[in-house]
Amino acid sequence: MGNLKAGANKGGVVRIFAFTLWLAFFMSVPHLSPVSRAEEPLRALLVMAFAPGDSLRQAAEGDLLETVSTLEEFGFQVAVLDAYNPDGSVSSCPHYRLHRHLEEYTYRLLVYYGHGDSSRWAFHLPQDPAWAGRTDTEEGYYETVAFGDSRQHWQQDINLAPRAMVILRHACYSNGLRAEDTQEGASLLSEAEVLGRINEYSYTFLYPQTGIISYTASASRNYTPSYLRTLFREHGRPVGEVTVPDLGSQYSADTGYRLLRGEHFYLGSSGYAYRKNRMPGSANSQVWGQAAWAGNPKATASWIFGRVPGDENGDGDNTDLGEPCFPHDSRDLFLTEDTTYNFFPFLCLANPGKEGTWARITFLDEEDEYLTVYREVPGRSRITLDCNANRYLRNKDLSVRVESVDGTPLLAERPMYFRYAGWMDGGSDSFGAPQPSASWYFAEGYASDRLPFHEYLCVGNFNPREVMVKLSLLGNGGQALVREFALPALTRRTFLINSYVQGEVSVVLEGDGPVVAERSMYYRYAAVAGSFVADGGHTKAGSTSLSDTWYFAEGHVSPDFEEWICLANPGVERVSADVYLYTSAGKKGPWRVEIPARGRSTVMVNRCLGAAVSTDVSAVVKAERPIVCERAMYFRFNGTWDDGHVSPGSPVLSNTWNFAEGSAYPGIQEYILVMNPGKEETLLEFTFLLGPGEGTRKALYRLGGEGRLSLNLNAELSSLGSPPQVAAIISSERPVA
Known part of the structure; x- marks a missing residue:
């Protein structure tokens, strides 16, 4: 096929581009399978006739390649005929190959990139000298007669689909201008001259024999992809009006603007028409540089193509999720990660089911703004979204809601890597909560400006109304400090716990409406045994209910790992709890813990098993009344990686x-x-x-x-x-x- 190829098109594959999870963090769609269609697939042929040394070739190549991508996105099978090889020589038999394309396939769209010809008013392909003159062969015959370069060929020998359209790009005369008309000093063309050229050129292609009912000609750079996307989006609007709109409302009468339209000079009796805008200005490029159109004034994209391009589910439009004209947020730009920031959050989405789906992801910030994006999550797979790759999300405190558009269950976690305050570096990970709640419980917590231990409570309100929240801060002594706040609708707020208390603290959040809450801590932890110092941070969503039993699978104690089990009692009565530990040596315990009413207690697992012991350990907590439990660990892994992590227990x-x-x-x-x-x-x-x-x-x-x-x-x-x-x-x- 010569130099340019259709690339990603694989046999005409169509590109197909409310279960909810919630995340609040310090940072401090159904799968639409192609519809089975009995009708013939949409086909487009793109012809490149500019030589590699031609000044128009580079711009035309970019336009062509993007056009291929656009057409494939809308469900077209795309073929490209390049008349030249990369070294500038003529590719094998371009005229014969054009004949074979038009003979073997039914094309509904034909796009030509090449020069125009006012003597033959058609294509202008180079002849292959190796075959021209060899009329004893089929290849030689079509190369000799320069098939496609003559009006006679189009009006007698060429038949596209019963309804088709042609787009001429940069071809002289085709939109009323030739290259010489745009040079300095050229006289301004008359309306009669411009309209004569448009009608003459379009007559070649609109002749009834061809099947073409819409002709567009433009010399603008990077025109075709955006033009086609507009055409397909406005598939029910006449192509002529989309191509050459009436701009009269934008210009006063004295500017010189006019919409020129009328019966086609040759095909007016068949109801065909032409359209051309005369723009204000004094030079031809200003006045006549816009696109020209001719054809059936009733022709729409959906009529020409026999369906709505990009309509994957057969409902008569192409704006559903997964279809190319779905109205995406203009800020959905995840390009490259910006490394100038100190927080690097990612969103990990997994789909355990067999069928693919789409995820709707909504980000809320503290400035009452939000951004919604959509991502396809194939069945039995996992995807990752790099939040820092979108400049609208960088350097913001965010809450996130993830929901599949069709109710397909998804899994969501948010890992985050950071350098807090310029020196506390580490990473954290948090599960999304399956739903918001009016109650959140956090057993772990420590606030110290001296060490430091900086604790934050991050709360997201995805409701359309304000929510009042009450924070109860529980200490070891059984006395609670209470603070109340108003949380505006559709916002995220962050509360610095250090500003209210210093020391060990558990938190209970209660609201008059459902919210989502997480606790973030950034610290410099000095091991009790004096064996290591860890700086870093951890973030976790709270528990939404209390339980009398809590399970912890993870755990490790050694001189380089210190493990704590944190127990909080929001109730008004003192609670006794037993801690059981499971190691390779079997079940051990219990260790009895007393938790004051409206207070908290902490168990250091290293002390339970012995300071010199190194072992993996799991834990079970059983209490006489419902409480909340978390497990915090601080470590120096492999002697080099120092950090910490935390996790609520599982009540079941x-x-x-x-x-x-x-x-x-x-x-x-x-x-x-x-x-x-x-x-x-x-x-x-x-x-x-x-x-x-x-x-x-x-x-x-x-x-x-x-x-x-x-x-x-x-x-x-x-x-x-x-x-x-x-x-x-x-x-x-x-x-x-």
Whole structure:
């Protein structure tokens, strides 16, 4: 096909581009399968006749390549005929290849990039000297007669679809101008001369034999993709009005503007017409540089193409989610990450189901603004959205809502990497909450300006009305400090807990409407044993209910890992709780903890097992009345990575656990921890969802009663070459944590 190719088009593949999860953080669509159609596919032929050395070639190439992409997005099968090779020589038999294209396929759109000819009023392709004159062969015959370069060929030999359109790009005379008319000193052309050229050129292509009912000619750069997109978006509006709109309301009578329209000079009896805008100005390029149109004045894009281009679900429009004219937010621009900021949040979405869907993602900031974007999430896969790659989201405190447009359940997590205050560097990760709540409980918390430990409460109000929230700050002594705030509709607010209290603190949030809440902490932690110092941060959503039982699968104690279990009692009565620990040596405990009314207590797991002990550990907390529990860990991993993380416990066991975030990329070490507090062995099945198109992987493990498993994801998936995106589903014969 010569130099230019249609590239991404694979046999005419159509590009197809309210379950809710909520995230508040310090930063401090259904899958529309192509509809099966019995009618012939939409086909377009793009012809490039500018030579590589021609000054118009570069601009035309860019226009052509973007046009290919646009047409494929709207469901076209695209063919490209380039009359030249990259070295500037004529490609093999361009006239013969044009004949074969038009003979073998039914094209509804033909776009020509090349020079015009006022003697033949048609295409102007170069002849292949190797074949021209060899009329004894089919190739030679069509090359000799220069097929397509003559009005006679179009009016006698060429037949496109019963209704088709042609677009001429940069061809002299085709829109009323030739190159010489735009040079300095050229006389201003008369209306009669311009309209004569337009009618003459369009007559070649609009002759009834061809099937063409719409002719557009333009010399503007980068015109075709935007023109076609407008044409397809306004598919029910006459093409002539879209191409040459009446601009009379924009110009006063004395400016010289006129819409020139009338019966076609040759085809007026058939109802055909022409349109051309005469613009204000004194030079031809100003006055006559706009596009020209001729054809059937009733022709619309949907009539020409026999359907609405880009309509994937067959409902008669192309504006549904996943279709190319869906009204995207103009700020949906995730281009490149900006590394000048100190916070790098990502959004990880996983779809465990077999069918694909679309996610609607809404970001709220503290300036009462929001941005909504849509992303396709294929079935059995995971995608990642880099928030810092959108300049409208950088350097903002944000809350996020994720919802599938068709009710398909999704998994959402938000990892975030940061350098807080210029020196506390680390990372955190948080699950999205499946729904907002009027109550949120946070057991862990420490506020200190001296160490420092900076604690924030981040609250997102996705309601269309204001919500009043009450914060109760619970200390070790059983006295609560209460503060109330108004949270405006559709906003995110951040509260610095250090500004209210210093020391250990748990938080209870209660509102008169549902909100979503997370706690962020940034710190310099000095190990109790004096063995390490960790600076970093962690963020987690709170619990929305209390429970008398809490399970923690993760845990590790050693001189380089210090683990704490934090227990908060929002009730008005003192509560006793027992802590049980599960290690490789079996179940240990209980350790009794007393929690004052409207207060909190903390258990250091290292002290329970012995300061010198190094072991993996899981935990279960059983209380006489409902409380809330979290587990905080601070560490120096492998002797070099210092940070911390926190997690609420689970009030229940389950046969299924889902994780959207995960990576086996070099430099990232991931473990999945599973705890079996029951007496019986269970079989675990791990299903790993990789990036779109990368498939899934499975692994089976047996876990004994009252046992614990640490799965090294990097080792498990090492044969796959360290996949950067990994979501996980864990299924168990018996309930686990």
